[in-house]
Amino acid sequence: MxxxxxxxxxxxxxxxxxxxxxxxxxxxxxxxxxxxxxxxxxxxxxxxxxxxxxxxxxxxxxxxxxxxxxxxxxxxxxxxxxxxxxxxxxxRTGGKAPKNLIFAGTAKPVIGLSDVMDGKIDIIEGAEHCLVYDRPIGGDGLTWMSLADWYGEPLDFDVFGGAFDKLKERLKLVLMSEAEHRFFESYWAQTVEANNWNAPALLPQVALLHDPKTAKQRGGVSHYKHQRMDFVLLTRTGKRVILEIDGKQHYSNDDGTSSPRLYAEMVAADRELKLKGYEVYRFGGYELMSQAKSDQAVRDFLNSFFPMHGIAINTPS
Missing domain, CATH: 1.10.533 (Death Domain, Fas)
Known part of the structure; x- marks a missing residue:
């Protein structure tokens, strides 16, 4: 570096x-x-x-x-x-855009290697259950405009003729909690609805690691503990930015008692991601307890994050 x-x-x-x-x-x-x-x-x-x-x-x-x-x-x-x-x-992370961008999966796909030496993959089963962005990602990163244009093309929807609405509907299918829904709505309102279409697209449930077997198939123990990220942004500065929404399950046991083990696993995973070149930002579920609180938390974040990454948009006050 x-x-x-x-x-x-x-x-x-x-x-x-x-x-x-x-x-x-x-x-x-x-x-x-x-x-x-x-x-x-x-x-x-x-x-x-x-x-x-x-x-x-x-x-x-x-x-x-x-x-x-x-x-x-x-x-x-x-x-x-x-x-x-x-x-x-x-x-830039890896010096290039991601080779494979799989996100918004409603079910786990079966992935195979079509070229082991070059790391090329194929989705053998379940391609209909996830989105795979297959266009080149340019210097502006992956923006809402680019994503809506890509998503709308096979559906014969123009970007401003329904593509944004259909894209939002599809992305929301995979949001896992009320906090994630609120966060997504806040980001959408402060970017797409504010006509900031060249802001980075908020990609939900992005595959980062992949174990072909489920935890159940491995006797209850996953080879990779955190295979999908809550949200990812690909910015114009070439950064891969991970946004995680932390509920109680990130730091407490099923009975509600605090778990130093779970907390340690979380911070260790963060360190590993950062050492690989990712930026990681976490939002506590308490910050997103209502839509108003979520709007404020996201607004405060974007007011600092966008200028830091050279992204010029008008963030609603």
Missing amino acids: TSIERLLELITAVLTPVKAHSLDRALTQLDVEPDQSLNPFDSKRLYVRAAIDGLKRPELEALALRVIERYSGASEHEEQVEALRASLEVD
């Missing part, structure tokens, strides 16, 4: 050729606040670095995408832009 220092250097290298008298405007156009205590005529490089030094990795990656978009095609920036672009491609 490219270090933060390297990202800072690459972004600075793209901006340094900008004329000193234009640096303030260039930074402002990139949503970066210039450091007014410095003079760009003294050192353009130090001026840029001072403005971006405090940014965290997600903010830097989002800025890098804006820099690439702004300066691609400019001959005086060409070499530096390509170096920055190459660095970002390596940094």
Whole structure:
């Protein structure tokens, strides 16, 4: 993974050729606040670095995408832009979009390997019970617009002629709890219903691990404990973001007593996912006890999450 220092250097290298008298405007156009205590005529490089030094990795990656978009095609920036672009491609989870995106399953499919060496899969049985997104995922990630267009095409529905409604109806079939329903409705209202169709699509019940046998077939013990994620976002910064809704079963026994074992299993699974490059955010069921509370929790989250990932939308207040 490219270090933060390297990202800072690459972004600075793209901006340094900008004329000193234009640096303030260039930074402002990139949503970066210039450091007014410095003079760009003294050192353009130090001026840029001072403005971006405090940014965290997600903010830097989002800025890098804006820099690439702004300066691609400019001959005086060409070499530096390509170096920055190459660095970002390596940094994205696995350096590419998911090979297989299986989600919203109402029953467990039977999966086979059609090419073991290249990791290509086929759904041998049960394809009708899940959704498999098979289009390329571009630089904007998987947006609501792209997902609705894909889902509506075989049904002969235009995106704004019923595809969104049918998509929502299908996705809601697999929501497991009232808290998940509320969370989904909150996200839908603050993205699709607010005409923010280029926000990341909220994918429910996404297959991340797969054991061909059920826990019952294995004598009550699953080989993988958490095979599907509650929700996943694929963002324009190339991140795979997991959103989990935690009910009591995540930290307590059937009789309601607390379970250090269950809690430890949960945090260990989080560590493993983060080490693989995923972002993981958890919402407690108590936050989603009513639709109003859910709306507020999701709104607060999106108001920070979207800017951090360079996603420009109007989130309702």
